[in-house]
Each structure stands twice: as structure tokens, then as C-alpha cells.
Amino acid sequence: MDHFLQQFPIHTFINVAWGEMDALQHVNNVAYFRYFETARIDFFNQFNLLEELQTSAIGPVISENNARYKRPVTFPDTLIVGVSISEIKEDRFLLHYTVFSQAQQAVTTLGSSQVVMFNFKTGKKSPLSTDLINLLKQYCENGSGETI
Template sequence: MEQFLSQYPVHTRINVAWGEMDALQHVNNAVYFRYFETARIDFFGQLGLLEQGQKMQIGPIISENQARYRRPVTFPDSLLVGVNISDIGQDRFLMNYAVFSQAQKVITTTGSSLVVMYDFKTGQKMDLPPELVDVLKAQEAAKA
């Protein structure tokens, strides 16, 4: 777990709900995208990025998502969903996720989201604000 925490210094705890399991008695594959979403919003909240973007009517939108399922997760379990940043570009960056099962003591699922900065006033993508680039680069450097 120490290695997980050093690679993913920003993480969110999520308890698996009984209703998230499917007929095959493990967490349904689609649920992981909700876990990623929860961790993504928590990440932005922990860094104070949501309020600033709302004031300026700009924000991140998802261009694409992907997940790789390594091991099934079942109820009951408590997960840590870690987030780190890579591939920072002019108008986009990659958010990488890892789901650590506390019951299994292992990463069960990995994934990523390609995030594009969007101007809600103009309805167009935009360059990442310099302040955001600084925060993202600091997060990118923080992973071991």
C-alpha cells in the first residue's frame, strides 16, 4: 500500500456498495467509470480548481475514458482510487487512475481519462490556463 500511496498521493476512498455488483457477483464494469469520476472531481476539489473554473466559466471535459480490469472486486470492500497526471499538452492532459482494493491488498483496476480544457462561454476547447499547468506539473512531479 505504501507504494500505491507514493505513486498516487491524491486519492479518494470509496466503499463498494452491494448494488454495484452484477449478476456475476462482482462490481459491474461500468461502475468503475463512476469511481473514476468521483476521484477526478475529488482531485480537482482537493486542488481548489473547481471554484476557480466555475467563476471563469471554464473547465475540464472528458474526451475519452479507458479501463483495464485486472481482478474482480466484490462487496464488502473499501477502495482507494488514486489519481496522477501525465502527458500535459497545450489544451489537454491525461488523468491516470488506479483502484486499490483494501480487502485484496492489490491494484485491481487501472484506467485513464483524456481531459480537455473547455470554455463554456464560447463552446470551444481552449488552452490550459498557466496557473492550471503549474498545478498539474506539480502533481505530475509529485508521483514517485
Template sequence: MTDTAAQFRSNYPVVTDLVVQWGEMDALQHVNNVNYFRYFETVRIQYMMQTSLLQGKQGVGPVLAETECRYKRPVTFPDTLTLGCRVSAVQAHGFVQEYAIFSQAQQAITTLGSARIVVVDLSTGAKAALPDSVVAQIEAIEARR
């Protein structure tokens, strides 16, 4: 692993590697833009699985309220991507996550993104407070950086 890849991993407490599939390419021979949101979803769910938020035990669950993506470099097949996720802000009713994608072939960050996650009451669908226990779990995950 190069210093650049190691530095990338140290900036994100949750990372996962993903192999680019041939079918993710578009007519211009690079990964189609919709796939980046799937990549973000993959690492977002991996992050949330390290909390109790997806289990619904507290009667609340996460909803993706907003997401964005900035394409810095095209990704092509073959490649292995390292997906990174961190929480940049904890709010009363949710949190903001930041994502980055690092290309092993290019040894560079190719894509940046973010999402705002809102916590909702699973029985009513109304916005709910982010449980203190989840805040503590996020703080523990982020301390790994």
C-alpha cells in the same frame, strides 16, 4: 497498512477510500463494470477540486474527452477500495490522468484507467488553453508523489 498499500498511496498524489456497496454487484457477484467509471469520476473530481479548474473563475472548465478502463481482477462485496489519481501529461488544451484502484481485501491493484481532459471556454464551448495557474496547481499536486 501493508507495504503494498503504502506503496500504492505513494504513487498517487490524490487518493480516496471508498466502501463497495452491495448494490454495485451484478448477477455474477462482482462489481459491475459501469461502477469503475464512477469510481474514476470520484477521484478525478477530488483531484480537480484541488485546482481552480472546477470553479470556472478563468472562464474555462474541464470536459471528459476520452476514458478507458482495464480490469485486472474482479472486485466483490465486502471490500474497501483505495482510488488513486495522477496526471501523466499536461497538454496545451488539457491533460491526461491515470487512475488505479487498490483492493484492501485482495491487497492488490484490481483496475487501471486513464482519461483525457480537455479545457473548454465556458461561454462558447470551444477548446481553450489550459491556464498557466492550473498548470502550476497540477505541478504542485504532482510534487507530493
């Protein structure tokens, strides 16, 4: 677990709820998108992206979500969702999620979200700010921090 936390300096702890399990006795696939959302909002809050939305009307929206289930998770468990970045482009970036089960001491799920900056006043995409690009580069998966 310590290695996981070092690998993902941006992470969120999530307690699995009994009600998230389904008839097959494991956490339902829908719950993972809530876990991703919780980690994403924590990530956005660390960089004041949602606060900026209130002042500039420019903020992040999700254009695509993906999940890959590697191992079933059951109650009780505490998950750690690690977040990393790749594919930083002019108006978007790819946010990756790696879900680690404390009960299993293993990665159980991988996911991603395409995050697009959006101007809610104009209804159009907006470029990432230079400050945001520099912040994102610090958490780039490939370590290069290169903007595509």
C-alpha cells in the same frame, strides 16, 4: 497499502456498495467509471478547477475514458483510487486512475480520462492556465513534469 498511498499522494477512498455487484457476483464494469468520476472530482476540487468554472466559465470536460480490469472486486471492500497525470498539452492532459483493493491488497483496475479545458461561453477549447500547468506537473507520472 502504505506504498500505494506514497506513490499516489492524490487519492480517494471509496466503499464498494452491494448494489454495484452484478449477476456474475463482482462489481459491474459501469461502477468503475463512477469511481473514476469520484476520484476526478476530488482531484479537481483540490485544485479549485470547478470553483474556477463558476467565475470564468472555463473548466474541465472529459473527451475520452478508458478502463482495464485486472482483478474482480466484490462487496465488501474499500477501494483507494490513486490519481496521476501525464501528457500535459496546451489545452488538455491525461488523468490516470489506479484502483487498489484493501480486501485483496492489490491493484484491481487501471483507467484514464482525457481532460480538455473548455470555454463554456465560446463553446471552444481553452488553453490550460500557467498556474494549472505548474500544479499538474507536480503529479506527472513520468516525474519530469514536461509539457508536451
